[in-house]
Amino acid sequence: MLKQAACGLFFFVAWASVAKAASFGVSPVRVTLSETQQMGAVTVRNDSIEPVSMQLEVLNWSQEAGKDVLTPSRELLANPPIFTVPAGGSQLVRVGLRRAPDGQRELTYRIALQELPPPPKPDFMGSRMLMRVSLPVFVLPEVDAKPVLRWQATRTSQGGLKVSLTNNGNAHIQIANFKLSMPGSAQPWVTKQSSEYVLPGQSRDWNLRANAEYPAPLPGVTLQLFAQTDAGDIEAEVIIAP
Template structure:
């Protein structure tokens, strides 16, 4: 599928995406747009009637492609970024009479952002605290007006220590939301940490100190 990060704005009110079927059989796909929020750091989705995504259901032939178009029924906000997710869900055909087994249906999720009329950016605040024995809690809170997309995390304690293990998968932190990583490490309060990650704005680096309980 391309592009994988569609964005809408006053200058780009509609986005076109191409979906490809690399399999050997046709498949039926349902397209849904959902409002995306992160209360208490949990990804939450509700129907998005203000997003027009077409066609809502289509058949992809084997080796074929389908162009889908996404637009907003509402104009961009003046200052606030709006966050959504597009879900493409495979609708499997009815099983044959002699079928006996487990069937898997493909589901793909893509972020969709509607940019405001004024430029916005994320503003991350980081905090490290001891958790249960042998773990530290790394929390990022986004105080900005734009989302943060983070990946390729690296975390180390002290100046010459081995890197600590922190999940490296891509994480989105929406405006006003927080994300928590639990890191397996026996680190005392007051220990300096260095964290680096990749973001849409380039490499991010920050120094922080493990707070007391």
């Protein structure tokens, strides 16, 4: 069995310093490179009682219609590409940039760490779960990089609310969670647990269901939004479109 998980889904706070799978841990869970920092490092630690063999894959990371698109890339170097970590040991993986940073926009990649199946034991019966971890790699542009966010909200045909975020900046944003409150209300109308990246020039939607106790606000109402992100806490006003 293959269990695949993006690093942003390992923990609710996805930019924590360590991600742990069933048999190994990875630290840090993201790499940031630039013109002045063209090399980075990731430590893979084996917490199991058996050796763990890993294979690395470097992927270009883009988004289309709010979905991640991953394609093989040679613009990064991750070394060693295949390695075995002894029980209780660790392995240093070096990540290097093989191209110049973009002049205006952040570049985005992912490094996939795939656990390889061990040699079968004669008495083994059943299936084995193999872990796959995907780490984001960000390459800063030559200019200052920051997200520029635009929030929107519209009522759905089912009576719920669709909240949309467009990133018009030149750097990513990662939304850990957000809540929407009615005007003058101390209690949030809805709280959304999330761990979503929105890359530069991309958008993402969240469909929020309403119920009889908490119906969706009417068009024209201005909601107060509070979100926790990897760029810090943000607040914004969101007007429900007619």
